[in-house]
Amino acid sequence: MQLNRPFTTVTPTLDGDVLAVLASAGVTFTVSQVQRILATRSGEGIRKVLTRLVQQGVVLHDQVGRTNTYRLNSEHLAAEPIMALSRLNSTFLGRLEEHLDGWGKTLRYAAVFGSAATGRMQLDSDIDLLLVRAAAPVHGGDDAWEERLTELARLVTMWTGNDGRIVTYAEDEFRAAAAAGEPLLRDVAKQGLTVAGTRSWFSSQLRPAARRS
Incomplete structure (x- = not known):
């Protein structure tokens, strides 16, 4: 495994990297903020992952003006195992x-x-x-x-x-x-x-x- 990329133990996809970012802090992120952390990933790819995770209910989406923000849904049934993987x-x-x-x-x-x-x-x-x-x-x-x-x-x-x-x-x-x-x-x-x-x-x-x- 890669201790620096813990989600690759269960998924090699971008979804795991995005979840790792969201689970790293209890704050909201914009797509561009996530992209700055995942420097080799495209903004469009990150946006598609976030949209899919919002549909699953794992990620919460808010819009303030024209800014879209995303955060991990700490009350979701999957939140605990996601946090455990991130740690x-x-x-x-x-x-x-x-x-x-x-x-x-x-x-x-x-x-x-x-x-x-x-x-x-x-x-x-x-x-x-x-x-x-x-x-x-x-x-x-x-x-x-x-x-x-x-x-x-x-x-x-x-x-x-x-x-x-x-x-x-x-x-x-x-x-x-x-x-x-x-x-x-x-x-x-x-x-x-x-x-x-x-x-x-x-x-x-x-x-x-x-x-x-």
Whole structure:
């Protein structure tokens, strides 16, 4: 799936993109406003979709003077599932946070990065995750850690249909990579979405390297 285009999970048509715009905020939109958001779509195509959705009752149409405005009908029976689809990205991040919270102190930090974080996913995109392990493992800890990584990758695929690509660092390895100015870590600092630990801790580990450079 494409987390940035959640409605494509059920429909590849323009209808889904238009519904995503209307569901993004509880306000009215004109055709031109929708077109500015869906930059590659024609105004005529958007108008036809809105007309069809008005006929279904999912969208409410108002006219003030010569201006036509449209908004999602929050009382429609379909409004709840439409809103749920529009929130798939935040639902995914919430599930990740909840799952990783169960890892306890073993996990120092985790973030989603790459196209899933920047809103540029394609249908076959991987979902990239960075994990920083808190400390050296106790006896048998490596096996438990690997099992958790395997399960995490499985869950990401089951939740989204996309492969999970997990990059892991032990905490000392992470500090060494940060000191060396590892580009991947800079990308995570700029665009990553934190799902475990705190962004302030992550950023603080990169500052010494930034001052040296």
